[in-house]
Amino acid sequence: MGIYKNVMELLVEEEVVRQSKLLPPRMASYVNQVELVAYALNQLPALYATTEVGLEHQLKRGRERHGQTIAQAVRQALAAVSRDPLRTHPPLQDAQTTPLREVLQQMRLLLRNDKVNWDNLPMAVENALVKASKGSGAAWEAYAVAPPPRANLHRKTTRPAPPPPQDTPAEQYGWDDPYHSR
Helix, strand or coil: CCCCEEHHHHHHHHHHHHHHHCCCHHHHHHCCHHHHHHHHHCCCCCCEECCHHHHHHHHHHHHHHHHHHHHHHHHHHHHHHHCCCCCCCCCCCCCCCCCHHHHHHHHHHHHCCCCCCCCCHHHHHHHHHHHHHCCCCCCHHHCCCCCCCCCCCCCCCCCCCCCCCCCCHHHHHCCCCCCCCC
């Protein structure tokens, strides 16, 4: 599935930050901005975009058509959330259970290469797989992360030649296979 974004989230987050700066510091320290955003978003329509052009269009549209409504929804959220500043409900956990930097660190450990980063990770993994397929074992630390000259991830691999054709089409295509016979 493709990537889509609710632009209203961006607009509400901007407004929450703006209004939070206007709060007295003590009150601002008690207000959970995530709760403000969620409360306000539940009062507003969604504005989805799937392209950069669509994103810009929806941002402009959202500011023009819904700017006042967004500001009002955030004010209502501030009033609702600040009524109970000491709530102790546990927050939702992020759907991504492992942060990306932790994943990258795990890949560095697996490949035994501290120079691996998000840009060179695919090449490092490919190099490791190529080396492993040649029977070099699991000595990952020797793999360079820099791409070889003119590296191509879609290069053709050599395959064994197909077996010579059988005598009859039935034998050639397996029609005499007892599992495929009627």
